[in-house]
Amino acid sequence: DSLCNLYLRRETLAWAPKERRLPVTLVTGPLGAGKTSLLNHILNNKHNLKIAAVVNDFASINVDGQIIKRNKSHGSVVELTSGCLCCTVSEQFETAMVQLLQDADIGKIDYLVIETSGVSDPHATISALERQYGKLFRIRLDAVITVLDADVLVEKISGAESTPLMDASATDAQLTCADIVLLNKTDLVGVEDLERAMEYLRKRVSGVQVHACRNGAVPLDIVMEVMEVTRSESIVTHECSAAAYSIGAEGGSKNKERQERLSKEKSLGGGASAHLSEDDFRSFTFEAPRPFLLGAFQAFLGDKFPAGVLRMKGTVWFAEFRSCLYQFHMSGRRRYELTALTSSDSYSSGAFGIQLVIIGRGMDADAVGALLQDCVGRNGFQAGADPDSENAYARAKALVESDKQFELIEYYSGADAANRSNRDNVYIDFRLTGCVSYGLTVQEASGIHGIDFNRLNLELANRVNASSGPASLLPVFLPSGIQVCRHSVDRGTPLFHCSWKLVAEVAPRLVAEFYRAVGYCKCGM
Numbered sequence: 001d002s003l004c005n006l007y008l009r010r011e012t013l014a015w016a017p018k019e020r021r022l023p024v025t026l027v028t029g030p031l032g033a034g035k036t037s038l039l040n041h042i043l044n045n046k047h048n049l050k051i052a053a054v055v056n057d058f059a060s061i062n063v064d065g066q067i068i069k070r071n072k073s074h075g076s077v078v079e080l081t082s083g084c085l086c087c088t089v090s091e092q093f094e095t096a097m098v099q100l101l102q103d104a105d106i107g108k109i110d111y112l113v114i115e116t117s118g119v120s121d122p123h124a125t126i127s128a129l130e131r132q133y134g135k136l137f138r139i140r141l142d143a144v145i146t147v148l149d150a151d152v153l154v155e156k157i158s159g160a161e162s163t164p165l166m167d168a169s170a171t172d173a174q175l176t177c178a179d180i181v182l183l184n185k186t187d188l189v190g191v192e193d194l195e196r197a198m199e200y201l202r203k204r205v206s207g208v209q210v211h212a213c214r215n216g217a218v219p220l221d222i223v224m225e226v227m228e229v230t231r232s233e234s235i236v237t238h239e240c241s242a243a244a245y246s247i248g249a250e251g252g253s254k255n256k257e258r259q260e261r262l263s264k265e266k267s268l269g270g271g272a273s274a275h276l277s278e279d280d281f282r283s284f285t286f287e288a289p290r291p292f293l294l295g296a297f298q299a300f301l302g303d304k305f306p307a308g309v310l311r312m313k314g315t316v317w318f319a320e321f322r323s324c325l326y327q328f329h330m331s332g333r334r335r336y337e338l339t340a341l342t343s344s345d346s347y348s349s350g351a352f353g354i355q356l357v358i359i360g361r362g363m364d365a366d367a368v369g370a371l372l373q374d375c376v377g378r379n380g381f382q383a384g385a386d387p388d389s390e391n392a393y394a395r396a397k398a399l400v401e402s403d404k405q406f407e408l409i410e411y412y413s414g415a416d417a418a419n420r421s422n423r424d425n426v427y428i429d430f431r432l433t434g435c436v437s438y439g440l441t442v443q444e445a446s447g448i449h450g451i452d453f454n455r456l457n458l459e460l461a462n463r464v465n466a467s468s469g470p471a472s473l474l475p476v477f478l479p480s481g482i483q484v485c486r487h488s489v490d491r492g493t494p495l496f497h498c499s500w501k502l503v504a505e506v507a508p509r510l511v512a513e514f515y516r517a518v519g520y521c522k523c524g525m
Helices: 002-014 035-044 063-070 090-105 123-129 150-157 169-176 191-204 256-263 274-279 294-301 343-348 365-374 389-401 414-422 442-447 453-465 494-514
Strands: 022-028 051-056 077-080 111-115 139-149 180-184 209-212 226-230 243-247 281-288 309-317 325-331 335-340 354-361 406-408 427-432 474-477 483-488
Touching: 022 035, 022 090, 022 123, 035 051, 035 063, 035 111, 035 139, 035 180, 051 063, 051 090, 063 077, 063 309, 077 090, 090 123, 123 139, 139 150, 150 180, 150 191, 169 274, 180 191, 191 209, 281 365, 294 365, 294 483, 294 494, 335 453, 335 474, 354 365, 389 406, 389 427, 389 494, 427 453, 427 494, 442 453, 453 474, 453 483, 453 494, 483 494
Parallel strands: 022 111, 022 139, 051 077, 051 111, 139 180, 180 209
Antiparallel strands: 226 243, 281 354, 309 325, 309 354, 325 335, 406 427, 427 483, 474 483
């Protein structure tokens, strides 16, 4: 009886109209290329579409899935951890897909975006999604999108001896399978380098569309089988946007080249699980209930950074600002991101603590874990004991005050005041104003010309952290409402001097950008 029912269901599905099939976009690409940024962009601009997401992470903790869940625009989010879609979690993937198909049947979702892990070979996943029988028969794979980091690609084509992210067999497979290639993070490379990278990709993946972007921001019709339409009364939605999308009835317009290309291969995904041993990707999770010492962590990111580490992501916490949890990312050519989480984001993550995923090729996980453990404060919330901290703070303070583009900020209150009283000189706070170059006061610059100093200093921290160098800054929003950049001086001044050189180099360009519209008269004209 069950076999008869199974046969009848197979016949029903075979004759089902194509519009009832669930359209899917598969997003793949190397570690840290910007796949989650693209997924977030899709969710933030979905308009009337009901989009679900499947997020795969090679590590045991799905940091990317947590980020997507913080996006209030998401629909269903399925997290698959501790392996790749192509091999170790393939059964979990099929089970999740069956549930999503049921959700599509009752109108809960109408489009699915799948994000693979950065170490995944997508061949087997594509094979499963395009299978003409079995549990996933009603899936319609519309496009395979491969996201690349422009900065890392430029390093490769510039003749670097080793580019572990681009040289991996998984990356080669991700490019081979692509319908569309997105060259992301183009703001990190110059115009000439970008053109060289685009030309390289046109030859490397001949016949495949290549689009340059920043933060994964591209029109949805590039990465999905959708068309933007004028809103009409026939489109019912609770979205406030004036735009709407219709889903293509047939699909397949973006993947004809790939189907022809892969059909020539003898085996589609036959060695899908071999790429992990071949590429030697490894991952582990570092967790600690106590905060990092800022100076120790900044030293770790600087001259103590371990070999073999290609990607770090998760949440970090600092003894010098223990009222805030930060989202931390390291990707590409050792570019860092430190983003303060809102109170609701912090509390949804549970109790404050450090939770980091580290992925690398040929790295010594025990040695990396030991270095991170050395960054954790051993004496409650106290910072490290540097007998020369008072002199170190004085020297750092003199350095900041010598450059009139900056202001030294000495404001401590609440929970941080107690910490400051324990160790008076463990860090220094400053902010960039740039007022002196335009003969303005802070009040005139903000009040008359609308200069947003908080945004200016947040961007300063972001650019220093993304500089691919040993320098790093902690962006801190003080209770007074002032955004500052914080740097440790607890371990002496050499580390601060190194960071300050880069800060002083970045600041003039940033000031010029923010003051571009400022007139020569104080009246604002």
